Amino acid sequence: MMQTVYQKCIDPKCGLEYPVSDPRIECDRGHLLDVKYKTHPSPALKEVFYKRRNHANNIFNESGVWRFRELLNFCQIDTEDTDACSRFLVSMDGAEGRLSKPYHMSKVADFVGLEHENFWLQPEGYNPSGSFKDNGMSTAVTHAKLVNIKKIICASTGNTSASAAMYAANENIECDVYIPAGEVAPGKLSQAFQFGAQVIEIKGNFDDALSTSLEKANEIGGYTVNSVNPFRIEGQKTIIFRALERLDWNPPDWIVYPGGALGNTSSCGKSLMELYEWGWIKKIPRIAVVNSEGANTLHTLYNGKFQETKLRWNKGNPDTEIIKKFYLYMDENGIRPKTKATAIQIAKPANILKGLRALEFTNGVVTQVSDQEMMDGMALVGLNGFDCEMASGAVPAGVKKLRDEGIIKKDDTVIGILTGRQKDSSIPVDYHKNPNNKFANPPRT
Numbered sequence: 001m002m003q004t005v006y007q008k009c010i011d012p013k014c015g016l017e018y019p020v021s022d023p024r025i026e027c028d029r030g031h032l033l034d035v036k037y038k039t040h041p042s043p044a045l046k047e048v049f050y051k052r053r054n055h056a057n058n059i060f061n062e063s064g065v066w067r068f069r070e071l072l073n074f075c076q077i078d079t080e081d082t083d084a085c086s087r088f089l090v091s092m093d094g095a096e097g098r099l100s101k102p103y104h105m106s107k108v109a110d111f112v113g114l115e116h117e118n119f120w121l122q123p124e125g126y127n128p129s130g131s132f133k134d135n136g137m138s139t140a141v142t143h144a145k146l147v148n149i150k151k152i153i154c155a156s157t158g159n160t161s162a163s164a165a166m167y168a169a170n171e172n173i174e175c176d177v178y179i180p181a182g183e184v185a186p187g188k189l190s191q192a193f194q195f196g197a198q199v200i201e202i203k204g205n206f207d208d209a210l211s212t213s214l215e216k217a218n219e220i221g222g223y224t225v226n227s228v229n230p231f232r233i234e235g236q237k238t239i240i241f242r243a244l245e246r247l248d249w250n251p252p253d254w255i256v257y258p259g260g261a262l263g264n265t266s267s268c269g270k271s272l273m274e275l276y277e278w279g280w281i282k283k284i285p286r287i288a289v290v291n292s293e294g295a296n297t298l299h300t301l302y303n304g305k306f307q308e309t310k311l312r313w314n315k316g317n318p319d320t321e322i323i324k325k326f327y328l329y330m331d332e333n334g335i336r337p338k339t340k341a342t343a344i345q346i347a348k349p350a351n352i353l354k355g356l357r358a359l360e361f362t363n364g365v366v367t368q369v370s371d372q373e374m375m376d377g378m379a380l381v382g383l384n385g386f387d388c389e390m391a392s393g394a395v396p397a398g399v400k401k402l403r404d405e406g407i408i409k410k411d412d413t414v415i416g417i418l419t420g421r422q423k424d425s426s427i428p429v430d431y432h433k434n435p436n437n438k439f440a441n442p443p444r445t
C-alpha cells in the first residue's frame, strides 16, 4: 500500500521523517513529531460527518472522535469499512466525544460581558473517563495497538492516568501511571486504581513524574501516552472539529483553553493549520491560553516577563535557550508550580514548542488567573447546569479578564473548552460553604 501518512519532526531545520509504524515520540535529535498526511480531505466530508450524527448503531459514527476519522486516518484504512474500523480503531463503544459540543451558557456570558448568542462553552468532562483526554487517548491507544504494544505508560496530574487506565483495561493491555504523590485529586486517583492500572507514586510534582515515566518507557520499552505522543494530538483535534461543526464550520473569533502541558493548544493549532491548508476554513480564530498564576511558565515567557524576551515560535526558530534558562532559574530558586487546580499544576509544559507554533499561527494570546478566579468560574459554570473542574474554571475567568482588558471585543464570538469534570468534591463544597465567595450559596441550618 502506498504510504500517505508519516511522522515528521516539527523543527523545520531538522525535518527528520519516520514511518507511521514507528513508536518513537521524538526524532533522533530530540524534537517532537507531527503526524502528517499527504492527502487533502475534501470539504464534502462535512456532509458525511453531519449525517453520521444519526449513527444507526455504528459506534464509529457515534464516537465524537471517529466520526471524523477521515481527518485522522493514520491507520490508513477504508473508513467506510466497519470491519476495518473494528479491527483498528480503539473506542469505548462510541462514547469518546459523543456528548461534547458547544453550549450557550447565559450566566457565564453575562459575567464575562459577551452576547449570549456569541458565546459557547464545550464541556469535555462528559467523556467516559471525565475529561478531554479520552479524545486523544482513543487515538494513542489505537496507534499502540497498530504497533503491537503490550504496555502503555504515562505521567499524570490525574486525568491522563484515568483515561489511559480505562482504555488499557478495555483493550486488555498493561498500564503504568506515574503520579506526583499527594498532588492528584482523589476522584482521579481512584479511577486509575479502579481500572486496574499500576500506580507509581513519585516524590515531586508532575514535571518530575513525567521525566521519570519517559526514562522508564525507554528502559522497559513501554509506550508513552502523554501528549508528547503525536497520536494523542490527532484525537484531540476532534475537540475543534466538533466545535466548528456546531458553527457550520465558520470559525469563531476566539478559542479559549486552560494552559497546562499545552497538548490542547497544540492540537487546536494543528487542526486549524490543517483545515486552513485543506481549504475547509477561510478564517483563523485566535487561541487564548489561560494559565494559573501559580503555574504560569507560558504566560511568563510568552509575555516577556523573564529577561524581557518575548518567546515566540518565530517561524520554527524559537529561542529555546530562554526556556532552558527559565527552567534552570526555577530549579535554582526552588520555584515549584502551586495551584489548587492540580490539572494545570505544570511548570515545564512538554508541548511548549507546538503550543508556540499554534499561538503564532493564530495570533494568539496568553493570560493568567488566580485560584479564586478559577473557582468563581467553575461555580458559575455550575449555575448553568454544567459540571467542570477547577482548572476548567480558568476559561470563564480568562475570557472575563481578556474582555475587561479590551482584547476580546464585545461583539466577538468565543468558544471556550471546559476540559474536565469535577473529581474533587471538596472544592465546590468548601467554595459554597464560604459566604465570602462571589457565587457561594452556603447551606442553611
Ligand SMILES: [Zn+2]
Residues within 6 Å of the ligand: 009, 010, 011, 014, 015, 016, 027, 028, 029, 030, 031
Ligand atoms: Zn528533529
